[in-house]
Structures are given as structure tokens and as C-alpha cells.
Amino acid sequence: MIIATVYDINSVEQFSKAGIHAILLGAKGFSVRACKEVDLDELKIWKSACDTYNIRIYMNCLKLIEQQEIEEIKLLLKTYQAIGIDGIYIADEGIMEICDSMQLSMELIYQPETLMTNAMDVDFYIDQGIHAVCLAHELSLDEILNIADKNSNVEILAFGYFSVLYSRRPLISNYLKAINSKYIYKEQRLDLIEQTRTGRMPIYEDKNGTYIFSEQPINSFDQIAAFKKAGIHRFRIDSIFFDDQWTLDLMSCIQKKQRPSLGSDHWYHQTTTKVKEPDHEKN
Amino acid sequence: MKKIELLAPAGNLEKAKIAILYGADAVYIGGKQFSLRSRASNFTLEDIRELVQFANEHHAHVHVTVNMLPHPDDLEGLKDYLLALDAIEVHAIIVASPAIMRMAKQLGCCFEVHVSTQHSTTNAQAVSFWKKQGMDRVVLARECGLEQIRDICEQKILPIEVFIHGGMCISYSGRCVLSNHMTLRDANRGGCAQSCRWKYHLMENNKEISIPKNLFSMSSKDLQAVPFIQDFIKMGVASLKIEGRMKSAYYLATVVSSYRHLIDWIYEHGDVSDDIIQRVQNEIAKAENRPTGPGFYRGMPDEKVQLYQDHDEIVTQEYVAFVLEYNAEDKKALLQVKNKFFPNTQVEIFGPHIKSTPFQIGSIFDLDGNRLDVCNKPMQIVQTIWDGPIEKNAMIRKRGESINEIK
Numbered sequence: 146m147i148i149a150t151v152y153d154i155n156s157v158e159q160f161s162k163a164g165i166h167a168i169l170l171g172a173k174g175f176s177v178r179a180c181k182e183v184d185l186d187e188l189k190i191w192k193s194a195c196d197t198y199n200i201r202i203y204m205n206c207l208k209l210i211e212q213q214e215i216e217e218i219k220l221l222l223k224t225y226q227a228i229g230i231d232g233i234y235i236a237d238e239g240i241m242e243i244c245d246s247m248q249l250s251m252e253l254i255y256q257p258e259t260l261m262t263n264a265m266d267v268d269f270y271i272d273q274g275i276h277a278v279c280l281a282h283e284l285s286l287d288e289i290l291n292i293a294d295k296n297s298n299v300e301i302l303a304f305g306y307f308s309v310l311y312s313r314r315p316l317i318s319n320y321l322k323a324i325n326s327k328y329i330y331k332e333q334r335l336d337l338i339e340q341t342r343t344g345r346m347p348i349y350e351d352k353n354g355t356y357i358f359s360e361q362p363i364n365s366f367d368q369i370a371a372f373k374k375a376g377i378h379r380f381r382i383d384s385i386f387f388d389d390q391w392t393l394d395l396m397s398c399i400q401k402k403q404r405p406s407l408g409s410d411h412w413y414h415q416t417t418t419k420v421k422e423p424d425h426e427k428n
Numbered sequence: 429m430k431k432i433e434l435l436a437p438a439g440n441l442e443k444a445k446i447a448i449l450y451g452a453d454a455v456y457i458g459g460k461q462f463s464l465r466s467r468a469s470n471f472t473l474e475d476i477r478e479l480v481q482f483a484n485e486h487h488a489h490v491h492v493t494v495n496m497l498p499h500p501d502d503l504e505g506l507k508d509y510l511l512a513l514d515a516i517e518v519h520a521i522i523v524a525s526p527a528i529m530r531m532a533k534q535l536g537c538c539f540e541v542h543v544s545t546q547h548s549t550t551n552a553q554a555v556s557f558w559k560k561q562g563m564d565r566v567v568l569a570r571e572c573g574l575e576q577i578r579d580i581c582e583q584k585i586l587p588i589e590v591f592i593h594g595g596m597c598i599s600y601s602g603r604c605v606l607s608n609h610m611t612l613r614d615a616n617r618g619g620c621a622q623s624c625r626w627k628y629h630l631m632e633n634n635k636e637i638s639i640p641k642n643l644f645s646m647s648s649k650d651l652q653a654v655p656f657i658q659d660f661i662k663m664g665v666a667s668l669k670i671e672g673r674m675k676s677a678y679y680l681a682t683v684v685s686s687y688r689h690l691i692d693w694i695y696e697h698g699d700v701s702d703d704i705i706q707r708v709q710n711e712i713a714k715a716e717n718r719p720t721g722p723g724f725y726r727g728m729p730d731e732k733v734q735l736y737q738d739h740d741e742i743v744t745q746e747y748v749a750f751v752l753e754y755n756a757e758d759k760k761a762l763l764q765v766k767n768k769f770f771p772n773t774q775v776e777i778f779g780p781h782i783k784s785t786p787f788q789i790g791s792i793f794d795l796d797g798n799r800l801d802v803c804n805k806p807m808q809i810v811q812t813i814w815d816g817p818i819e820k821n822a823m824i825r826k827r828g829e830s831i832n833e834i835k
Contacts (some may be wrong), residue, residue, distance in 0.1 A: 209569070209600065212551045212579040236603075239553035242560075246553075259603055259616060260546075262499050265527030283608045284499070291500045310624070311603040312646070313571040313724075319731040320630065320644050321637075328637050337628040339610065340643055345631065346609075359609060415612060 148203060148300075149382040149392050150180040154194050156389035161198035163396035167231065168195065169203045169381070175218060176205040177236075178308060178356050180385050185224055192228055201231040207256060208353050209237050209313075219243055226251055232276060241273060252276035254300060258308045259283070264295035271298050277379050282307045282359070286368055286413035290375045297376030303365040304395055304408065305383030306347060306358040316355040317348065334386055347386055358385070364408030366399070432660065433667040434691060435491065435589065436684045439674055441475050444490075445482055446677045449780040449821050451688025454489035455479070456522060458673060461509055462494045462502070463618065477516045489519035495544045497524055497602070497616040510535055522567065524602060524616075533562045540564035542589065546602035546616070550576065555585045565589055565666065570596055573724050574656065578663045587666030592653035593683055593712075594671025596723055598624045598646040598734075625735075647735040652720030654708050657690055658700050678747035678766070681823055682715035685778060711784060714825065715747075748775065749824040752809065761814040763792075768804040769826060771812075779822030786827060787816045 148167040149160060160168065170191060171179025183191060188202075195202050204225060210218055222243060225233065232252030235241065244253060255261070255270050256279035267278045279300045280289060293299055317330055336345040337357065344360040365372070369380065384392045398405040436452035438444030444455045457479065458470040471479070476492065483490050492513055496502065506528065513521060514537040521539055523529045524546035532541050542565040543549065543558045550569045558566050567589040568577060581588050597604065604615055606623045613619030627643035629636055638644045651671070653660075660668060668691075670683055690708045694700050713720075721733040748769040753762040769775070771792040778784040792800045792812045803810055 209548050209550045209571070210553075211572075212576045215551055215553060237550070237554060238547070238557040239549075239551040242553040242557040257603065259605055260497055260524075262497050262616070263503060263525070263527065264500065265503065265531075266497075266525055269526040269530055281497075281605070283605050283614065288500055309604070309609045310599045310606045310646075312599045314598065314648075314729050314734075316598070316646055316734075317630070319729070319734055320736070323731040323734065323736050324639050324642055326637065326639075333632075335637065336631040336633075337644065338631060339623075340627045340629060348630075357606065 146379050147303075147382065147396075148201075148379065150305075150384045151392070152181050152384070152389050154191055156393075157191075157194045157200060158198050159389070159393055160396075161200050163393050164400060165200065165382075165392070165396065167201035167203055169205055169234065169383075171205045172221060172225075172233070175208045175210070175214075175221065177207045177311065177351075177353050178383075178385060179205045180383075185221075185228070188225075188228060188230075192230070203252075203254065204230055204233045206233045206240060207236045210239050215239070215243070219247065222249055222251075223247060234279075241275070245274070254279065256300070257281075258311065261299075262288075264292045267292060267296045267299060271296060279381070282309075282363070282412065285415065286371065289377075289413075290371060293372065293375035293377050297378070299377055300379035300381055301365065301372055301377055302363060302383060303369065303380040304362060304405070305381075305387075306362045306385055307383070308356055309346070309359055310357040311354060312356075313354045315350050317350040362408035363412065364405060364410050365413075366404045367410055368413055369399075430666075431695060432665060432691060433489075433589075434684065434687055435667050435669045436680060437594075437670060437673040437675065438680065439470075441471070441479055443675075443677045443680055444479050446821070447680045447684050448483060448486050448488045450681045450685040451780070452488060452684050454491055454519065454667070455483070456491040456493055456669075456673075458493045459509065459513070461505065462496045462498065462528070463492075473512050473516065476513070476518065480516055480518055491520040491522055491542065492518050493522045493544075494528055495522055495524040495546055496618060497546070498528070499617070502617070507531065507535065510537055514538055520564070526561070529561065529563060542567060544602075545569055545591070548600045548602060552580045552583045552585060555580060555583075555588070559586050567591075567669065569600060570651070571600060571724050573727060574659060577660070577665065581663040581665055584664070588664075589667035589669050590660060590665055591651055591671055591723070592657065592660070592668045592687065593651055594675075595718075596648040596651050596671075598648050642736055645734075645736055648723075648729070649721035649733050649735055650716070650718045651723040652709070652712065652716075653722065653725055654687075654690065654712065655705050655722070656725050657687065658694050661691070661694055676747075678823055678825075679715045682778070683712055685780070686711045689783065714784075746826045747823060748826055749803070749810075751777075751779070751818060751820055751822040751824070754814065754818050754820055759813050759815050761812050761818055763810050763812065763824065765803045765806055765808045765810060767806065768802065770802055771800060774827045775824050776827050777816070777818060777822050777824050779817075779819045781819055782817045782822055785817050787814075787824075789814075789824070 146166045149165045151168045171182035173182045173184045234254045234256045236257045255275045259281045262281045277300045347358040433453045435454045436447035438455045522542045524544040545567040548569040565587045607615040607621040610623040611621040613621050624646040630638040630644040748767045749763040775789050
């Protein structure tokens, strides 16, 4: 199953023809890092278009829910079920609890970006009724295959930038105020370059916080066969900082069995270490 | 009414004992395995056993962090480790991995299992989720504001722990792998390189938004929640947590004793005045090396709650000696030198049962009875006659302006 983020409703037909099985939209007010947020009226139109082309709809509800938002998210989830949304991506156990108590039957995909680093933790969430668990991006290929060997109900971000930091704070706005900058920030992508390096990490801020992304998008073309062999059957394409044509070009490459040129797979070949050396410590 | 718990960090046995002596109801420590803060001099099982015994003698508890997010190769030995902690009779473990939580419960361990702040719990429904899993306490995300905490506590689902003091991750805890990305050191397995505190150029395409003399950074002021302790007590928060397993014994003694006095004062007298809050803040400031702020307790942190300049790091008021022994009959005090100081100068003493008190220190002698002109050999044991408040395990610092007085 290939799940892809999307920007334009007019792309749904092309996505379907390109072999994409599901789209991922942002829940207005409750999504983070979404390419396209939709309200309920817009969602009904998207649902109709997706039904026409036999595409499933998942909603990005990845915000960590604050107590005062609970009633609002309950209502939203109930409405999603009524509309016929196939599932929601979540990062907050509170939403699992809400769905359980309201007996909602939509699929829940647990996507905390980090946290999910071993098969026992995957098992835990699957046992709670979660449909699939998105693995942490810092895992090596061997670690992913090890996990999938024990529990294959996992999802992989196959292509696209991934989040490396999620802060609740308005980090860009705060900095601009601190330096008395006249720059007007409009929630668009900026880049961070560490002062001794050259690589750029995308950063942006919205009302839910600030997000920093990997220097390059991940490109899992060379690993997909191994993933499939290990039983993994959910692959996500995240087109943040790109557009729908990028996704379509990507799908075209995959179908032609040509490696897309953009991005890197170096994360699969390296392992992170547990201990930092005092000599290397900064600050 | 059960008194709120004051929970202090400790990087080694000495610090843990100091924290307990200075008023912590419980200390949290990391074992050699499965814990974050890899450089925090983590405890062996034998150390933990000794600490539990010490804590029992002082009616305190020991919590052990088992808060690593383990990769497949990290899980070996986990079961034996949990059983060993249970045999030692630690009071609680603090856990981030649900699999470890579940294993602890399935093994029938007697200790409590506390859900780590790594899970960024921000609502009562998430607390209910953890209750259904059999967990005993939830450490809330540091991003929770006062109203959120109040609302969650009102529902009385599980005992709630909140942070009141110390370092703040700029990210939601556990949701950051910037260190992994920049250094290949895993933030969620104890290797955080604090890459968020580094300096970055902020760019819009090829146009630099940041200014060279003050580049973009993501360092937060440390949390200091003195003004909110009374609120937390009224809300029914179960535990007040101080951050900082890497901090010194002097820092712990200062911070723990300050909060201890404040908590006891509130239980004894009721509403706390601004004057008392200021005095407690002044006392704590004597051990701070970074400016502090309210975190999320006064709403969304603005630019004033972050650090941007290198010189935002400040020097602490200096800790000069530790009281090893005191004989009340001949008034002879045995001191261990910590930092350079001179005889016949004004100092300040504070201890487990002594509030900060100014004192004029007199002549000082080495153990052979030779008079010293200066005490400049850290760890040297010296002696003096002390005719003022003093007790074993008290600490002596130079008198100086506190941070708040400087401001």
C-alpha cells in the first residue's frame, strides 16, 4: 500500500492512475507538518473525489492534544467516522483512548516520528488496536528488518523529508523578536545551516510549533524490495517542500524501476551510538 | 492530605545522599543500563542497593530511570535487570518504552511504574490510557501550562508528576533526533549532544535572516517554578520534579533545600507571600549557572525565555567547603576544601537543618596544625573553630551578590 500526501484535489485522479492507494490530508487545527490541511466541508469534497478514483483517505492528526482541545477533537473524530474517513495518523495516546471510548472504528496509525525503535514496542501498540506503527527514522536497515521480522504491521516513510525536531515553541518568531528583526515571517520554509557546516535543514513554524527536517529527503528505492520481503506492506511518500508533480514523477520512476535521483538512503547504512564522548560535547 | 513529593535528581551516590539529607522525599537515578544521561555517573546495582537502604533510613524513596528507547540490540538483559531492581526494593522505575512498562508489570514487580515525560503526555485522556495499562504515575510534558495541569489533576486518574526546576528540552521530549542527525549520537539512548544549543545561520534561500553576531539558536532558559509551587499543591499534583542528574552536589543541596523550605512553609502557614517567593528565588539563584524562567507556566514561552547569547551562561556563587565533622564541645569543625578561599573572610553556611546564614570564618589550619594563609587545594581537609550555626554535611559558600541582586 502506498500512501502519499497531496496538495491539490485535481491530482487525485493522477495519483490513482500512478498506483497510489491512499492520500494523507491534514486535519485542520490538529495536524502537524501537513502538506494540505482541510476543514470538514472541504473534506467531503475530497472524499467524493477519492471515492470516484477508489483512493483511501487518511487524516494527519499528529498534534499532541492539549486538554482544552479534547471536546473539539472528539467531535472531529466522530465526524470523520461519519464521513467515511479510512483512518487517522496520531502521535498522542489520548486519541487512542478517545477512539476506544467512543467506539470509533477508523484505522489508527501511530506515527510519533521517533519512539518506535523495537518490535516489542510495536507489539504493544498493535495489541492496543493500532492498525500500523510508523518506525523511527533513525533506525538502520538491519534494525528495521529485525523489527519487521517479528511484527510486520509497520509503516515506512519511503520518500520525503522527515522531522528531526518538533518544538511547541515559536522558535523562529522568538528569534526574530530577540534580534529585533524587521523580517516578516509567513510560516514558509526557511533553512538552518550549522555555523561550521554547509548542509541545510528545512525549518518552519506554524501555530502548533516549530519543525526541523532532515537535510535531505529519504530515498528508499534500493531498500523497498528488502522491506517487502520482510513483510512490510505500508510505504508513505511525504511531499512536504515539493508538489504533486514530484510525487507523480517519483511514482513514474518506481514503476519503471528507475531509482529517483533526489535524496539519500545513508541513514539505512549507519547506526547511531548510545554514548556521547566528552571530547565531542558542545555546549 | 498526603504531602506533595519533592523529587530530586542524582548522578551518583554522594549526590543522592545529599539530596535526601537536604530534604528530597525521593531521588531519581539512572542505572548502568537502559537509562538516558549516559555521562551522569550512572549507578551499579550495588550502589542502588546502598542508596535504597540509606533512603529507607531517611524515609525517602528511590526511583530508577529505565527511560531509554531501546533498539533491538539493547533489550538483552532487561528482564534480569528489572527483577534485580525489584529485589533491591526500589520504589519506582521511570519508563519511556511501553514494552518495558508492560514487561515490568507482567513480571509482577512490586515497584511502581511511572510513565516518562518522553511520552509528552498533555491531556487526561492520555493519562487514562496509561492507567488502563496498569501504570502508577504519569510525568507530564514540560509543555503543559498551569490550566492544563489543573484540569488533568482534577480528574484524579493517576498521580501526576510535573517538572519544577532545571534544564528544558527545546523540543517535546523524545520527539527530537537532531543530535542523531548532526552527530550520530542518539538522543533517545543517552547520547544527546545538545545540538539545539549550537549556532545556526537562518536562511531564506540564499538570503541570511540571522545576524552574524547573534546566530539562530534553540536554547531555553532553565525552568524555575518557585512562584507556582503553591498552585501545584492546591491542584493535587503528586510530585514536583527537579531536573539535572549531571548537576553538582552543591547545586542539588541549594535547590532541594530551597524548595523543601518553601513546601514546608506552605503546608505550615498557607498562602505564600511575594517576599517569601523572592527570598527562595534569591537562594536558588546562588547555585544557578544559567538564567531561569517560567517555562510554559506563564503561557507560551517568548524570546525572553530563551538564550541567544553565549554570555547568557553565568557564574555561580562559589561553593568553598563542605563540613565533614563538627564537635559542639570544642567547636572544632573539619572542612573539606572545594574551591579557593581565604581565612578570616565572610562566608555563608547552609545545611540540611540550617537556612543560609552569614558567618565570619576565622583562622584555618591543616591537619598538622599549621595555620593556612589560603585554602587553595580542593579536597584538602582543614580545621577551624566555628562558633555559629553549623552541622555535619553543611556547605559553605562565599558571600556575594546573587543573580537576582545583580539584576
